[in-house]
Amino acid sequence: MRKETRQVDVGDVKVGGGAPIVIQSMTNTDTKDVASTLEQIEALAAAGCEIVRVAVVDQKASETLATLVKHSSVPLVADIHFDHRLALTALNGGISKLRLNPGNIGSEAKVREVVKAAQERSVPIRIGVNSGSIAGSILEKYGRTATGMVESALEHIAIFEKLNFHDIVVSLKATDIDLTVQAYEELSSRVNYPLHLGITESGTKWFGTVKSAAGLGALLSRGLGDTLRVSLTADPVEEVKVGWAILSAMGLRQRGPLFISCPTCGRTEIDLEGIAAEVEKRLSDYPLPITIAIMGCVVNGPGEASHADLGITGGNGVGLVFRHGKILRKVAEDELVDALVAEANNLLAER
């Protein structure tokens, strides 16, 4: 059961309040390089990224936001640290969301100025607490603990609430998964702002994929999370793919086909690994969110995959194509993938 949260609008994308969990990522281009940044934004959008964040490190970067916003096909988020003027320029440029910690931008007057401008434009702000950069006073009192992270978030939240600003999203990122889970659970029991999930510094492409999936799986399985970003030391397009794979694996959202396949074992008589890889490749752009089972033995195959829309199995040179567990075709093993693709196209024509 997903945790009920307040809903905010990030441009035309809804976050929280029962909306589908939103996938986001962040550009790694120089934000001031408009052509490269727009190209990456569109590559991200094409991969299924629904909100894109850009780093705004200086005034010049903040001034390019208006152009990026004008041409981007998805809502943009400005990532700002310390300097409230960058936030004001970003808001003037039509940004759809800010990532900014109010406790870090100076006087209350400055915060009030940003909040007023955000309110006028109905722009939400994400508070991002990172276990690695908790304020000294909190660190002293609570250490680098879940409670410390939550107290840090609550301090920032209190600043906004005092100004009657509630279009808030909160993230509590750490590299430690247990700490992250504890922090999100604790915060979730105290406020109902939508939660942005992520495991920070998760690592290299392969290990970071495993760690992000493990951490986000732990959080999502507890009903936590309204939007997520997978962080990888890799092309951000890969972050989007992994994000979708995680939501798909958790049964929360699906984009294109979901492949299930049994592990190979001593009973497998067909080249399951090769067939699975070929099926995944040939149907990677298939538009319907169906489930396709690729099973290694004729005995258990159709039965175990009866919940799949389509499936294949084989043994002794013979292959079967089935639909909801019912056998459709019996073909030679080397025609299995062709037959499956043909049936997938039949299904597409029907719908």
Added chain:
Amino acid sequence: MRKETRQVDVGDVKVGGGAPIVIQSMTNTDTKDVASTLEQIEALAAAGCEIVRVAVVDQKASETLATLVKHSSVPLVADIHFDHRLALTALNGGISKLRLNPGNIGSEAKVREVVKAAQERSVPIRIGVNSGSIAGSILEKYGRTATGMVESALEHIAIFEKLNFHDIVVSLKATDIDLTVQAYEELSSRVNYPLHLGITESGTKWFGTVKSAAGLGALLSRGLGDTLRVSLTADPVEEVKVGWAILSAMGLRQRGPLFISCPTCGRTEIDLEGIAAEVEKRLSDYPLPITIAIMGCVVNGPGEASHADLGITGGNGVGLVFRHGKILRKVAEDELVDALVAEANNLLAER
């Protein structure tokens, strides 16, 4: 906090009762092909697989187990369905564990025979319930639900307990992660036998890795699990690598260095992706379980990664190597990886 379970001995490997979570996998060779099977067992062991399961589909396969057991460097598990004679031969051959559902092998006399032989040799038996193959009577009463899976497991457990056999391990595999989590949680609240974790039919190599990590992350973060197998439609060695990565990501066990690295962003001035990949490659066989941080910006790098044993960061052509957040060396960017490897070797010499 990990769930307290009873401990069983799988050869010299302890499972449950506070022992480290054991990584296992399964061969996909023909078990009767002794040379190929032993080669795969040793490849799995070299990758860190601590228990290897082999499919025993017929009498001839069960007869080869004695030879496999004699030459294997890790304890072996015989995977048996329906035929109790295969279990008896496996036990005679010195197998360290059976995977067998007592409700599926026929008369009580047959079960008693297997249990007696297992007891004499102190060999534990895993009961493996799969959501895809629940008995009809239970399916009718409970449907394909977590409770149905748990009731199915409890029926098998009751058969063993009636014979005073308690060296039991239980798995409850499903393709649906929520269902799996519910089933393990429910079973864990009712019995304290050690739990074997896995997500079945998790899919192709990449998607299956994401799904296994998400599902096992959800389970492990709840303190559940004493041993695990990642199932992939891929070389089983890959299953072992992913298994270790999951345990490492969850902070439960570590094999070799753990790499943390920040996502690239608009602030990154070095080729973080390339550097991270090179570091991961050059230190992949490094024996110490240390944490190495690969950070993209000089400002936050050393501070955010102060919990890492070693780290690097850079910008504007300059690189820093640090140890527990303290800067050790300042080098040119293209000497960063060499400098890090040198410091890792210094650390190795010290310990």
